[in-house]
Amino acid sequence: MSEEKFTKRILCIGAGYVGGPTMAMIAAKCPKYKVTVVDINEDKINAWKSDELPIYEPGLLEVVKQARGRNLFFSTELEKNIKESEIIFVSVNTPTKTFGEGAGKSADLQYWEKCARDIRGSAESDKIIVEKSTLPVKTAIAMERILSENDKGLHFDIVSNPEFLAEGTAIRDLENPDRVLIGSKETESGLKARESIVEIFANWIPRDRLITSNLMSAELSKLVANSFLAQRISSINSISALCEKVDADVSEVAFAIGKDSRIGNRFLNASVGFGGSCFKKDILNLVYLCETFGLYEVAAYWESVVKMNDYQQNRFVQTINSALFNTVTNKRIALFGFAFKANTSDTRESPAFYVTKKLMEEKAHVVISDPKALKNAKMDLKGFNDLIEYEEDPYKAAHKSHAIAVLTEWDLYRELDYEKIYKEMEKPAFIFDGRNILDHQKLFEIGFNVYPIGKPHLIHFKEV
Numbered sequence: 001m002s003e004e005k006f007t008k009r010i011l012c013i014g015a016g017y018v019g020g021p022t023m024a025m026i027a028a029k030c031p032k033y034k035v036t037v038v039d040i041n042e043d044k045i046n047a048w049k050s051d052e053l054p055i056y057e058p059g060l061l062e063v064v065k066q067a068r069g070r071n072l073f074f075s076t077e078l079e080k081n082i083k084e085s086e087i088i089f090v091s092v093n094t095p096t097k098t099f100g101e102g103a104g105k106s107a108d109l110q111y112w113e114k115c116a117r118d119i120r121g122s123a124e125s126d127k128i129i130v131e132k133s134t135l136p137v138k139t140a141i142a143m144e145r146i147l148s149e150n151d152k153g154l155h156f157d158i159v160s161n162p163e164f165l166a167e168g169t170a171i172r173d174l175e176n177p178d179r180v181l182i183g184s185k186e187t188e189s190g191l192k193a194r195e196s197i198v199e200i201f202a203n204w205i206p207r208d209r210l211i212t213s214n215l216m217s218a219e220l221s222k223l224v225a226n227s228f229l230a231q232r233i234s235s236i237n238s239i240s241a242l243c244e245k246v247d248a249d250v251s252e253v254a255f256a257i258g259k260d261s262r263i264g265n266r267f268l269n270a271s272v273g274f275g276g277s278c279f280k281k282d283i284l285n286l287v288y289l290c291e292t293f294g295l296y297e298v299a300a301y302w303e304s305v306v307k308m309n310d311y312q313q314n315r316f317v318q319t320i321n322s323a324l325f326n327t328v329t330n331k332r333i334a335l336f337g338f339a340f341k342a343n344t345s346d347t348r349e350s351p352a353f354y355v356t357k358k359l360m361e362e363k364a365h366v367v368i369s370d371p372k373a374l375k376n377a378k379m380d381l382k383g384f385n386d387l388i389e390y391e392e393d394p395y396k397a398a399h400k401s402h403a404i405a406v407l408t409e410w411d412l413y414r415e416l417d418y419e420k421i422y423k424e425m426e427k428p429a430f431i432f433d434g435r436n437i438l439d440h441q442k443l444f445e446i447g448f449n450v451y452p453i454g455k456p457h458l459i460h461f462k463e464v
Helices: 019-029 042-048 060-067 078-084 110-122 139-148 170-175 188-201 215-246 250-258 279-292 296-323 351-361 374-380 394-398 418-423 440-446
Strands: 008-013 033-038 072-075 087-090 127-131 156-160 180-184 210-214 332-336 365-369 403-406 430-433 449-452
Touching: 008 019, 008 078, 008 110, 019 033, 019 060, 019 072, 019 087, 019 170, 033 042, 033 078, 042 072, 060 170, 078 110, 087 110, 087 188, 110 127, 110 139, 127 139, 127 188, 139 156, 139 215, 156 188, 156 215, 180 188, 180 215, 188 210, 210 215, 215 250, 215 279, 215 296, 279 296, 296 351, 296 403, 296 430, 296 449, 332 351, 332 394, 351 365, 365 374, 365 394, 394 418, 418 440, 440 449
Parallel strands: 008 033, 008 087, 033 072, 087 127, 127 156, 180 210, 332 365, 332 403, 403 430, 430 449
Antiparallel strands: 156 180
């Protein structure tokens, strides 16, 4: 399609887990729009232009191929693309601050602010700016102030369009979302800008799923949604600890309470803990926001969700150490999975990272296996790389190991030949199922000592 036939020119700044897939879907569904994704990382952009995408997400490559070169483009030319676009999605990294005021809780907005200033410096016409990054409430006001301080007479409307994607199912979520939330100032120009974004998604999403709100409600909804989901995980994980003490089965408890229509059965699988780039970061953002407004009891309530997650991960490592006769020093321990969840290569805030570090502190011989995340695992653990083995083949990873710890719920790990694995392990052999995905009774009959989450341990000797 020739340049002049495009009816809209959309730019996304940031080619990560949110920006890349979102823009690929918009381009695939809206062939009359020109969609460009820019990033300062040339290697990442080159990967988006290849068949080896920089992120793994089921179905993503097919969607990218459908539009790439037709109306989907990847570039490092920021200034040129800012000038040419009418709508700019901002999807840059907003990690938790590690320094200064709010360290450990508030978002580090340095990349976001640089992006706002780049837009202001390069723009030559009015723009609609769409917040796609997860940001603290009232960030839109700050962005508007930065952009409005221009000497070109330009007008910028800020729209909040938070993402609610679940990694591993992002393409399905983009194609058939529960809802798309679009917030704006409720001024004449703000409402007009909001409708422009609604029109993009209305190309394939029913209008009744396109929810509109004011700016602050949209920004807050993202933090609250992730906090509520994480809260459910921490709630069932807290009960898993009690189940192990009283010989209850957390899966049976979760099934029973999940049948209550007021509660529902989603996010009630006990595990080693939640991970990912959003849950912890968004909860701590919410905590910091509440503290800023003097709502200390509210802040403490939400902070307890993170503390429970930390407790669950620590409890898992303590169980390994205790079961292996109170020492893991020089013992080979195979970790099955390093991604924070199945069907993604993302390792950010992965429980496996915490478990690995704690085991390394105890001088264990750790072997990490994962079908998609080994490259990221090596980067995350670069300080330990000479001391850790990385082995994609789980059979080789488990060879001569004292224990296996399942940390990611990949289907692959359900289907392994555990009789073969057992024969080649040191004895007694242990499995710690941090995701409760294996057949524990069958493993016990093979000869394993089995330690699930929130269920009675199946062991061949008396626990001390």
